[in-house]
Each structure stands twice: as C-alpha cells, then as structure tokens.
Amino acid sequence: MKDEKSLFINILALLILSFMAFYIYKVSIDTGDGIKITDNITPQKRVADRYLKKNVVDENSSYKFGQTAEDTSANIVTSVVVDYRLFDTTLEVIVLFVTILGFGFVIPKDKRRVLKPSVILHRWAPLLMILMFMIGGYMFINGHLSPGGGFPAGAIISTAILTGVLAGRKTVTHKTLKVVEAIAGISIFGIGIASYLIKGVFFQNFLTGDKIGDLFSGGLIPVFYGLIAFKVAAELSNIYFEFYEEC
Amino acid sequence: MIELLFIPLIATLFLAIFIKNKKVTWPLFLAVNGYVLYKLYSIYGMWSLSNKFDIGYEILGAKLTLGVSNNPIGWYFAFFSALITFIISIFSLGFNQKSKENVSVIWMLIIFSNLGIFFAQDWVIFFMMWEVMGWTSFFAITNARDKALDGAKYYLALSLIGASLMLIAISLLGAYTGTFAITPSIFGLIQVINSSNKIGIVILLLFLTTFLIKSAAFPFYMWPQKVYAEGPEDYITFMSSVMIKYGIYPMAIFIVPVVGSIDLPKILNTGNILQYVIGYIGAISAVLGTLLAIFQTDMKKLFAYSSVSNMGYILLGFASMTIVGFEGSLFHVVNHMILKAAIFLTLAAVVFRTGESEMHKLGGLVYRMPLTFMTFLLGIIAAAGIPPLNGFGSKWMIIQALMSRKMVVFAIAMIFASTGAFMYLFRALASIFLGQLPDRYKDVKEVPLTMALPMLIMMVLMLLVGVVPGVVMKPLTSALKAVGYNVEVASLTVLEGSLKNATIDLKIVFYMFVAGVIISAIMYLFGNKSETVPQNDNYTGGEYPEEWGVDADRFNYSYAFYQPFKEMFDPLLEAISIDDFFASVGRNFEYMSNEVQALFKRGEGAVLLFSIGVLLLILGGLII
Amino acid sequence: MNSIVFLVVIPLIAAFLSLFLESLNKATMYIVTLFNLIFSLAVLMSGNIPFNVAIGGYRAPFGINFVVTDITIYFLLLVNIAALISITMVKNIKEYQFYSFYFVLLAATNGMVLTGDMFNFYLFTELSTFAIAGLVAYKRDRLSTGAALKFLILSSTASLFSLASIGLIYKTLGTLNFADIAVKLSSLNQASFNLIVILFLSSMLVELKIFPFNLWVVKSYEGSITSVNMFTHGMLGTAGIYGAIRILLIVFPNMYKTNISTVLIILSFMTVLIGEVEALKEKNLVKVLAFSSMAQMGMFMFGLALGSFESIKGALYLVVSNYIAKMVMFIVTKQYSNAVDSKNYNDMKGLGRKYPLLAISFTIAALSLMGMPFFAGFWGKFSIVVSALATGKLASIGISLILIASVVEGVYYLRISHTFFSEKDVNNVNISRVYCLVPFVLAILILAIGIYPSYVEQVVFNIIDEIKNAPDKYINIILSLK
C-alpha cells in the first residue's frame, strides 16, 4: 500500500503524539494543590482497602485465615471480580457474547481448504485434550484460591477443543456449543435472579459461612467461575467453528 | 379578543381537511375573513381588551406569560389589513376556480399570524407570530410549484435571518431591560441607550434590520421581485399590499418612539444619527425602487420594485420624526395597501385571462377588459400620487414633514422617486392595456363577476380615501391620541401640513379634477379618430421576424422601453447590487460543503481527527 | 426497588434465548421492550424516586450500584419509548443475530442510564457500541461493512481513552463511583483533573457526534437500515446524552472552571455549522438526517457547554424536540423511500399529496428542528440564545453562527417538504395507512409541547433541580446507603 509512506501523515502524527506526550509530562510535573497523578497513593486510601480487609458491610469487622468473613475467597482479585464487582464480570461475559455473535454474523462464509491433520496430532490429541481439560477445570475450581479463574480456564478449555478440531477428532457440534453458551449465560443471570428471590438483592453471594482457604469456599464464586469458564470456552470455540463450518 | 385569533386557527384546520374541495375552502376562507373584519370593527375603541396565557415556561428566572391585547395602532393596521384581505378573498373566489393548488390553508395561517403580530403584547408572542409568518409564506409562495422555489427559498432565507436577528435582539432586550413586554421595553431601551450603553444601539439596529428585511427596504430590496414574479397571483396581491406592512408596524410602535426620544449626536441640528440612517435607507429605497422598476419587463416585477419605493416613502416619513410625517407614513400605509391591492388585482386578472406577465407580449387589453383597465388606471394614478386619488394626501404630508425639518435631501429624493414613478407607471399602462392587441388575445374576455366586484370596490375605495381622507385619518388620529401622541382628530376632507398655513382641502381638488375630466372628455369626443391596423404592420414593417429566427415580441415598442435611461443608470445599479454578495455567500457555502463532504465520505481520517479533537481539548486544558 | 436490575437482566436473558427462538424472536422483542417500558413507567409511578440499589449487597462506593433519580427515570423512559417505536419498523428479519444485538443494545442503553459506577458505565458503553456495530453491519454489503468497521475502530480507540481516564481516576481518587468521584474531585489538582476530563470527554464526544469526533455518523446512518438508524438515534443517542448530563454536570462540574468548556463551545458550534452546510448539498434523505442530527447534537452540546442552568434547560428542550422529530423523520423517510425505492428526496415528489399525514408530520418535525415557535424546538433555542448572550463574547459569536446555520437548516428542510408536496403522478405507490399514524401522533406531540410546554417544563425543572442540588439529590442518596 503506497499510502502508508505518506510523509505528511507521519509527521502530523508525530506532532500530535509529541504534543500529547508533552501534555502528559506537563501534568506530571504540575505543582498544584491536592492529589496529583504522580502521587503514590497506597491502597489504604482507596476502596481497595475495604476489599483487602473484607469489611465492606461491617466497618469494624476483621477476619482470620481459616475463619469465615463476608467474602471467603482467598484470592482477593477474584473476590473483587466475582463478588464485589460481579456485575462488571457478567457484563464482560456479555461483551464476549456479543462480539463473538458479531464475528459469526459478519464473517464471510466462503470455502476454505482444510489440511489433513498429521497422524501424530491425530493420535495424541485426546491425551492433550484431557490434560487441557484438567488444567482448565483446575483453573476455575481453584480460581478463588490461586491465580486463575473462569476466563483463563475457558480459554484453556477452548484450546483443547481447538486441538481436537485440528486433529480431526469429533469433539462437539456447533449446536451443542450454542446450547452450552446460552445455558451458561442464562444460569449466570439465573443465579442473579435467584439471589434476588432469596435475599432481595441481585447478584449477592448468598452461600455464606464457609472458611477462607478451603477448596469449597468463596460461596458462589466457583459456581460463577465454572459457568463463565464454560461460556467463554463455548464462545471461543465458536470462533474456530465459524471457520470450519462451511468446509 | 381571543376568538379573533382562534377562529382563523380553527378555520385553518377545516380548510386543511377540505383542501381538495375548492367549493368549500374559498367560501369558508371568505367567511372567516368577513368575520375577522366584523370582529375588528366591533372592538374599535375597546383598548383595554387583553388576554394572557400562562404556558408554564420560565425564562430569565421569571414565568413567561404570553399576552395579546387590543392596542390602537395595532388595530389601525389590523383593521385595514383585514379590509383589504376581505376584498382580495372575494377575488380569490373566482380566481382559484382553475388552479390546481390550494393556498387557502397556509393563507389562513398567515392571517392568524398577522393578527397575532398586530395585537402582540410582548416581544415573545410577537416573535412567535413573526416566525410563523416566515415559513408559512414559503409554502404559500411555492404553492407546491417548482418554478417558484428559488424565489421562495430566497425569501425564506432572508426572513429566517431576520428572525434570528430579532431573536438575538429580543434576548438582549429582555436581559438588559428585564422585560419582554413591548410598551415597557420602549422606556427600558431608551434608558439603556441614554445611559450611553452601546448594547442599546445594537439592539435597536438588530430590530431595525429585521423590520427592514420584512418591509423590503434598501439592502433587502431584492425579494419582492423574486417572490411576486412566481407566487400565486391572489396571494401575491395580499403579500404586496398587506404583508409588506408587517415590517412597518413594529417600526411605528417601537423604533420611532425610541429613536425619537434618545440622546444621540445630531446632524445639522435637524435630527440624530439614527434618524438619518433611517432616512437614508428610505431615500435610497425610494430612488432605487423607482429606478429598478423602470427597467423591468415583467409587470409583477415592476410593481414589486414600486413597492420597494413606496416603503421608502414610509421610512422617510418616519425619519422626519414629526407628528405630521408619522401620520403621513401611517396614512400612506393604508393608501399603499389599497392602491397596491387594486393594481395587483388587475395584474392577477390579466394573468388569469392571458397567462402572461411579460409586458411586451401584452397590449391593447383595454378593448377586452375595460373594467380591469379602469381599475388599473385609477391604481396607477393613485400610485403616482395625483390628487383626486388616495396616494396624494399621504405623500404630500410626508414631503411637508421633511421640508419642515429641513431634510431637503430626503425631500428631493422623494420628489425624484415620485416623478420617476410616472415613468414606470405609464409604461405599464401603455404596454399592458394601451397600444395594439396581439392576435393571440383576440378572444380574451372581461373577468367574471366575483373578480370584477373587488376591483369595483377598490376603485370606490381609492376615490373615497382620495377625496375624503378622513375615513382613514379619523381612526388614525384617534388611535394616535389614544396611544398618547399629541394630535387633533382629523377632519373629513382637510389634511393638515406642518409648514405654515399648510392645509389642503381635498374636496376642492376633487372638483378641479372633475372639471378637468369633463374638458378632456369633450376634447376626446370632438377630436380625430384613430385607425386600427394589425399589430405586426405597426412595428415589424410587414416583415415576419420569425422567419429570421427572431422573436417578434422583441420588436414591440414596449420591449426595453427605457433603454437609454437604463444605460445611464446601469453602472450605478451594478455597483450597489447586493445580490452578488448573497450569491457569493451561497457559492462559498457550496465550496466548503464539498471539502467537508470528502471528509465524511471516506471516514478514513476518523482517528486522526479524533486525536486532533483531543489536542484541541488539551489546548483548553493547558490554558488554565 | 431492587427489581430495577430486571431492566438490564431480562433483555440479556432474552439475548441468550434469541439464539433458539427463531420465528418467535419478533414476539419476544415486543414482549421484552414492553416489559422494559411498563416497568420503567411503574417505577415512575411508584413514587419511590429517588432510590439507590446496591447490586450484590455491597454499598455504594464499594459495590456497583444502580441509581434512579429524576434524570434517570426520564431518560429511561425516553430510551424505552424509542425502543418501542423503533421496533415497529422491524420487518422480515430472519437472522437471530439481529435480535440478539437488539436485546443487548436495549440492556446496554438501559444500563448506561441506570448505573452509578464509572467502570460499569464504560462497560455498558462498550456493549452498546458492539451491538450498534453489529446492527450497522446487518446488511453486510459494501457500505455497511465499511461503516461498521470504521465505527468500530473509532469507538474502540475512544474507549481506550476512556479506560485510561478511568485508570487515572482510580489511581488518584481511589474510587469508581460517580458520587464518590464527585465528592473527592475537589481535592484533585487542576492539571490532573484536566487530563482526566480530556480523556473521558474525548471518548464521550464520539457518541455525542461532536465535530472532530464524529466521522462515523454519516457512514453508519447511510449504511444501516431504518430501524437501526432509529436505535442509534433514539436509544444510543439518548443514553449518550444522559451520560453527558450526568458526567459533565454532576461528576465533573469543575470542568466549567477550566477552558475545556470554552473549547467545547467552539467545537459544538463548529459541529452545527458543518452539519448544516453539509446537509444543504446532500440529496440522500438519510444522509441529510444524519448531518442534521449532528447539527442538533452540536446545538445540545453548546447549551451544555455554556453551563448556565438556563442553557441546560434549553439543551434539554432540544433533546426532547430532536428525539421526537428525528423519529418522525426516520419513519417518514423509510415509508417514502420504500415507496419509490430511492433515498433521493427528489424522487419522492408527489408523495405528500397522496399521503399528506406523513408529509405534514415531516414538516412539523422539520419546523421543530428549525426552532420555529409553536413547535417543541423553539423553547430550547430561545433559552439557549438568551443564556448564550448573557454569557460572553465567544458564546454570543457562537450563537450568532448557530442561528445563521439554522437558516440553512430551514432552507433545506422546507425544500424537502416542498418536494414532497409538489406535483407528480404517484398512482402505483402504496403505503399502509397504519404507518402514517405513528409519525402523526408524534408530530402532534411536538405541536403540543410547542404550544403548551408546561408538562415538559415540569420535567425539565426537576432535572435542573437535581443538577443544582446534586449533593442533596444525587450524591448523598448514594453515599448514605449502608
């Protein structure tokens, strides 16, 4: 593409960017009153402090490891993602849903040549897939204890499916994926509504009383993560299937 | 009071429903106009009538109430407008039998806005009615015909610009005087100006520009000829006689009192600067209108420019800032209404019968349409300001007023314009009705009764007002007295001038004229008789110009009637033409349009422009 | 009133279900939209306003919350009514994706209006962006693909800017809640505040169609079907306006102390000028409407950027007027262009004579957009003019330019309605009379507001009142909840 060499645009862009950079520099050295962007604010002055201390509901409460608290997820990032700001996460699932839907909608369905998978891949794919499923499962089951969670788990599971597809193995049908996706999606909101019916508040973590550090702790967090994992897996797999559908 | 506004509005609705049925709409239109006329007649003298509506809208921290009230000057304008409108609507009854389009709905809406303007109590309702008039006129002029679109667009653009200026003026007025009501705002504005606040002058000039636009005065003199040439003829009659006065009314109630009582530097001890501004605008309009009218070949355009020059006279009367000049101007408003309506009705009749409005293609219609001819004759005599008819008195008063204030330049301009008026008026008469009848109009007949009747009424009116000016001057002077001007109620036939011993009794003038008519009739009866030859024998010398591929009409004597005169004035007219300016504005807009369109067509530089926008915002942020 | 979350949840569930419902999708669409409309009406009637809902049971600055105040509920109604009117234009659409996109858009626009959390707002904006991009691409031809792609690139760049802004807000203030930000912003220094506002504003202006940010508008209006145009205008546009009012006036009111508002004034009257001048030359009716909606948004932004309560009031009137009028115009455009199979308005001659109701509605809408008296737009124009002239030199120049531009608008709109009424034989054209009724009712509404603005005035007064007393009426409601 010849146009890419346009000197004028390049210089203009450089000017714009240098101006922006200059502005950011200017802001960072500003000596006004009040908090500044360059100030080092510790979490203690932010809302995160209450998340760390797990005392959002009752300001004076404190907790101990192995005891119960208002949120019993040991991984505090998880507790923010799936408990304190659960609604964001559900929307994020919808974002993925809608973009993948759009992906499937606009992608041109023309014929593509599919290479025959190598024998090695075909043979070893089930083993790989089982391993991947296991890792994925571990990810979302342990999301509240260690780094991980529904999204990486979903991605790993979908990779397993991709491996299966590439290996020419029968995995799941497109229809099944759609059903899984919808059921997972509806269940996430279903649990939200159930919480409304039980507690009168949407998306509340209504399974309480478990202990920090246990495998079965964090209330609904593993459930949500599981659903998210399946949904993400289904959606990402959908991408692969969109390519293979017409073959 | 309020039913005066509501009846036309409801009538509009009915007219809209029956729009396809001409047998219903035009009689209904006539009936409503008759009702309005009667109602206006019945509320004469009841100056305390008023209605207020609370619409629950707040502006400048106060609740806005819209009010209409009966006021003397407004009544004066409204009544005579309604009278003329009523007569025109009789004419429309016959005129619209053939036409496919139906302008009555929009026209009724205009009448509604008309009444609203004249009875508005505050500037907001005045503005609202004013705007209604703007866009309704657009639809009335085009009347769903494409050929009228250009003129209508021009008119619409001008009136929207005018309305925008007025909106700014009203907002400033409200902010600086704290009121939107018309009468208190006069005193408020005088105070603002006298406290040497420049914004007051700005407000005044903005208002003045708006009103000048509507009354087709000098810089905005182009729209009448564009509009009148193409609009539906009966509506154009209304427009040229009645609607063009809408700009005069607010000048009379607002500009004149304010300009008359503010302290501004004076010129030659005769009047302040603004007075001279108005005067020069008036003088230029009068002279320019006359000059341009002389050169037109289309009769409707000719009389369009004649309107411009008449508006000039009215402005000159205002510029004198004397009570005689003021009375003269307001008297001329009615006179011009009557005579312009008469003239345009005859033009409409001619177009109705011949379908032609180029003057050199017409001629000799006096033999076929004698009544129309008579009306036209009286109309142009009145327009030229020759005594027994109505144009004379008011012009006389205005010149008197100008002379008494020693505004000699203006008086000369006015006399020049009046004299020049003879040239174009006679030309129109000669080209349309006198001379030879072209063969294609052999079968033209006189107009039907419904159209003849209004013309008759117009003739009577012109004579009546000409001989007995009291029928107009009495209501006018009592209205002015009711408003608070120091005037005597006029007598029936005598007009008071402002110079020493300057009174004129029009009764005597009439007697002299009658004597003159009798003498000329005797001369006609006993003089030589003329001989009739076919038209082409006369001006093509027996040849057939069509054979050479030339239009025979070009050889008609009335084609390019005043060519030498025109060559004399052409450089001047070119120099002052404002039309080029508007055209260049339009061209520049189009050029800009192309440039930006390319931007939106591709959409490729979206992010680039986005970041430029961010830069602009950053600039705002950097300048703390 | 925790059940307010249903407004978002039900459409989202419907979006999932739409994968399977196939022919029932259209019915679901009506049911869900009606549910949203009736629910928001019920909330308005219930008399519980204002209230605050903590989702997940965590109180405001910590959890995500939905707030319903006067502003919210009116805009909620506007969004849902627009949705209901727009879906009546949906016909013969088989692709389930269209319905899914619609449901997501409905949820997202409702959520944008309801949410009280910055990041949540950002997410809803993203959702609506994706949904609109998908809907714009619905025809999947050359035009709509290009339009959707360019819209997506522009809006995702913009969204990255707003993400950066949210990051900065969290870094400096340590909170993401609107109310909490509004309280804490006073302790932020000016330069940092400016940076945050600039980043956030620039992403918001994309949705508000302000000039250098609005290159997507015309393309996507031109490339998409009428119902999508109405979604963009009535739902996304209204929600964007809500965002502007909420964020500029309540969260970032300090912006008016900086020169950013001055730049906004300049940008907005440039938008008006460009929009009007462009529309003058355009023959494609849909593009005319696109340019004109740009211009209207410019006018709205002008009112907002002036920052006085008078001008905000005017801006709100303009919102109402533009909201109804554009809806009418889109419907009329659709009916007429379907009838003659062309979008050029010169081909639509004579249709106004056969179907006068549509043409009259169009004319009324046009007059309202021009700001003619006795139509809804006038009150907005009047208020803005009055307050702009009182503000200062720049605003006065701006308003003069805007008024001159509105002359241009008048000329092209009335030319179009003249074209509708001019004479041509149109016997072979057929439009269902039922479709004439909807725009006519809306047009009557415009007229009613124009003649007797009292009811709208009440609504506008409530909104202004909330802006004036933001600490009492918005911030404390959220932060006081335990």
Add this chain to the structure above:
Amino acid sequence: MTKVFIFSSLSLIFVGLFGVLTRKNIVKILIALNIIETGINMLLVAFGYIEGGITPILQSDLSIANLNKMVDPVPQALVLTSIVIGLGTTAFALSLAMRYKNTHNSVSIRAIDEEGVNI
C-alpha cells in the same frame, strides 16, 4: 519500579497510537489498537502497584498481617475485564475486516465505500 512500568506502558500506547494514525492497512490498524490496549492494561496494573508489594492472595495468617503491603487488587480486576473487551473488539473487527476484503477487494481503509455493486 512503578515509574518504569508507567513509562514503558505509555510508550506502548504512543507506539500504538502512531500506528493507528498512520497506517492504512486495516489489519495493521487493528494490531496497533491491540498494542494500545496492552499499553493501557499495563498502565492500569502499574497504577495499582506499590513498591515491594505482594500478591493479594491470602495464604495464611501471615498474609493477613501484611495486608498493607499487598498491591491494589482493583486495577487487576479491571484489567481482566478490559482484556476480554480487547479480545472481543479484535475478533469482531477482524471478521469485519475479512468481510471488508470480500466486498471492497482491498484491506486499505481508504477504499471507497459508496460506489460499486454489493457483493
């Protein structure tokens, strides 16, 4: 360390912006967008970072005692969301780009949309 993180992420953002502004190839633009997005994500994480901080995961009572030393968990949660959004945008835009290639026979953003037949 925080400054290094912030500086590097800012440079990523600017590199990406440069790409978006100057490139005409849609795929390149999308890559550039992804670069910006990565930059922003890094920036967000850097905002939550404190010198010598520890991961916000409770392992024993000891970590509860060290709550003050933990890095801010909220930016990480936000980044998690924004990554997914970025993924979605990229997927959607790429499929649109494929359709674009099909209809316009070009991947240049300068290809004219209006003319030509619908494919």
